[in-house]
Amino acid sequence: MTVLKIDTSARLEGSNSRVLSDYLVSQLGDQDLIVRDLVREALPEVSAEDLIGVHGSSGEDRHSLQQHLGLSEQLIGELNAADTVVFGVSMYNFTVPAALKRWIDYVCRAGVTFKYGANGPQGLTGIKRAFIVTATGGTPVGSPVDFASGYLEHICKFIGVETVHHIDASGSKGTPEKVIESAKAQIDALLQLETA
Template identity: 50%
Template sequence: MKILRIDSSAQTDGAHSRVLMDTFISKLGNVATVVERDLTESLPHVDAEWVAANNTAADDRSLEQNAKLSVSNALIDELEAADTLLIGLPIYNFGVPAALKAWIDQVCRAHRTFAYSQNGPVGLLEGKRAIVVYVSGGTPIGSDIDFASNYIRHIMGFIGITDVTFVAADKHMMDDTALLRATDEIKALANKLS
């Protein structure tokens, strides 16, 4: 199993999403190869030059345009090589962290991760799985104030990943058992996959 681990918590030590993902990886043991992408190491934001480079045919891009897309290409290469994505999703102000949004903007690329057809966009990364570790202090997953889980599910489907599992440690600041339940769930999921 080839796992792409995506950490998006601004906290590097003790973040609940990171601890839960550590638990998942350790439970898998040697059955998985893990590539780690820590989004606290800032990614460039999409800008006008990036859009122009992306909208230029690959064979016609200048050296500067290729350089502009180099981070995006590396991120997409990681996605293509993985069969399982493990995404840490801490909820910030009812949505995804800015660092995760920057990653999404870099990897959602026409002709690389999706294509346009007569019936609309078609995801090109089929046959992969995503496991999303959803952590919130007070936002219930799937509630009217959760603007992250449906968004992530949609983005995964948009690029072709329709097998999406959420492990939720939601409302952990209001429910002392939320983290324990999520830990049990992530361990059971790892045991099932190993």
């Protein structure tokens, strides 16, 4: 089994989403681990021309496009190697961080991670499960103004993740200590259900 852990918080120290994604991975047991930190290793900005080329899997030999396509293939390779994806997501301005949106733009490619069929889009990654740890300053996770967790769940299913689990680490749950305690309890309960 292989776990892909994706961290997105701009806060490198004292980040609830980082603490909890680390905890979740530790509770999954002895797994192969791929770490993709979208802040420590920021993905490059893509020009409009190259973004269109990446999404169309263009065969043009423009150097910048080939660099972006190569990075896209690397990121998709990490996804395809994983049975489980763990997202540590900090909510900024009610949605996902820009760094995570850039990753999404690199990995959502027609004919590669999804395809369109008679019944609409079909995911191609075959990933068994994803855990989305959503940390917020106060916005309740799952509320009408949470445009992060539901969006990321949609993306997961769009590319073929079979099951998506949510861990609520919203600041509305109290002090940082209480937020961490509550989220760890959610993680423990989810994993116990899986093994029951």
